[in-house]
Amino acid sequence: MSQHANLTVNGQALWQDLVTTAAFGGTEKGGVCRLALTDEDRQVRAWFEQTCTALGCTVTYDSMGNQFARRPGTQDGLPPIMMGSHLDTQVTGGRFDGILGVLGGIAVLRALHDAGVTTRHALEVVNWTNEEGARFTPPMLASGVFGGAFTEEFAGSRADGAGITLRQELERGGFVGTEPCGQHPAAAYFELHIEQGPVLEAEDRTIGVVTGVQGMRWYEVVVRGRSAHAGTTPMPMRKDALLAAARMIEQVNAVALAHAPEGLSTIGIITALPASSNVVPREVRFTVDLRNPSESVLQTMEEDFLQRMQACALENDVQVTVTPTWNSPAVHFDPRCIASVKESTEELGYSMRNIVSGAGHDAVYVSRVVPTAMIFVPCLHGISHNEAESATPEDVTAGSNVLLNAVLKADYLF
Incomplete structure (x- = not known):
């Protein structure tokens, strides 16, 4: 047990921080719309810097706009332990997704500051740029550059729906630091997050000890048929791209069912052309x-998925192209960091279970270069990416x- 095991965070101050930050991009339904590098994001970034500076931290940026709030340690030459x-949020996001990990880190700094405790390692709280991918795709762009999954050129060139690039917005906000992204040292990284699923609540567990993150692969499917008049083309003579796509979508669902219980498949976006009510769709x-x-x-x-798509295309006399757009391999977190979380939970007397994250997080890419673990807490009905979060x-x-x-355990472990 740590010599500072009697230290606890100020829960009331933490909750007030959650209330305060929810106002930056707050929606009428009680959620948050704070897309990466918008004015609302700039406002919460300024709040983050002011709050951490008041706790004795220095705040710096790297070249991808990641913010690092640093509290010095007694052996400040050691690489920092990061939290x-x-x-940033989804378009209709909630008040806890992502930001809890930042505010939990601030709560840790506040507890140490108020108790006058200085750790061996410097401690840093990090705000990673554009985790959600709601404005600039793919998600986890800046932590991806940090972990070597993306180049900085690729990340900076990502554009939103208006054609504005991430690099342009970083420059507009004054968030481009001199330190190249990926060269920031770290001894370990811990990320606190709501579960974004129903397991902890259903089992009445307080803490999820996250052992890793499941693999994720994204694709764009393009189905090409032939446009035809809806009133003059007999059904057997049509090459209906939408009908074929509907059958393909059923097969996507079947892929997950064939690999139950852990296999998952989702169709998130569908567009059909020419989008006329009296024209057989030529493309979906x-x-x-x-x-x-x-x-x-x-x-x-x-x-299995690729085979099913081709079989459907052949059966429905259409063409199909499947293009991979994102691949995030399955992640297994560092055993030492996992043990630190598990032992801390046991010592504090909270109920817990091991859990694999179903969602992607910055920890996925950070874990490629830094020993990493995550901590989950329950969220109501498992709802996330939703204003009701x-x-x-x-x-x-x-x-x-x-x-x-x-x-505190990691401070002596690394």
């Missing part, structure tokens, strides 16, 4: 999201206390 997540585009905790099973799912003060405080104690 964090992201401040839809996205596919496949997930599984096992990389080998996910590969099998991909092969909710968690209790007790649970977010518990998660932050586990974060605090895990960091």
Whole structure:
């Protein structure tokens, strides 16, 4: 047990931070719309810097606009122990996704500041740029550059719907630091997050000890048929791209069912052309999201999916093209960091279970270069990426206390 095991975070101050930051991009339904590098994101970034500076931290940026709030250690030459997540949200996002990891990190800094405790390692709270991918795709862009998954040129060239690039917005906000992204040292990284799923709530567990993140693969499917008049073309003579796509979508669902219970498949976006009520669609585009905790099973799912798409195209006399758009391999977190989280949870007396994350997080890419672990707390009905997203003060405080104690353990472990 840590010599500072009696330290706890100020849950009331943490909850007030959640209330305060929810106003930056707050929606009428109680959610948040704070897309990466918009004015609302700039406002919450300024709040982050002011808050951390008041706790004795220095705040710097790297070349991808990632913010690092640093609290010095007694052996400041050691690489820092990092905590964090992201401040950007979905278009109709909630008040906890991502930002809890940043505010939990601030709660840890506040607890140490108020108690006059200085760790061996410097401690840093990180805000990763554009985790959600709601404005600039793909998601986790800046942590991806940090972890070597993307080049900085690729990330900076990503454009939103208006054609504005991420690099242009970084420059507009003054967020381009001199340190090249990926060269920031770190001894370990811990990320606190709501589960974004229903398991912890259903089992009445307070803490999820995250052992890894399931693999995820995204695709764009383009189905090409032939436009025809809806009133003059007999049914047997049509090459209906939308009808074929509907049958393909059923097969995408079948892929997940064939690899139950851990296989998942989702169709998120569908567009049809020429989008006229009296014209047989000539082209349909839809996205596919496949997930599984096992990389080998996910590969099998991909092969099954591709075969089913071609079979449907042949059966319906259309053409199909499947283009991979994102591949995030399954991740297994660092055993030492996982043990620090588990031991801290046990010592604090919280109920817990091991869990694999179904969603992607910045920790996925950070774990490629830094020993990493995550901590989950329950969210109401497992709802996330939704304005109804909710968690209790007790649970977010518990998660932050586990974060605090895990960091204190890591301070002597690394």
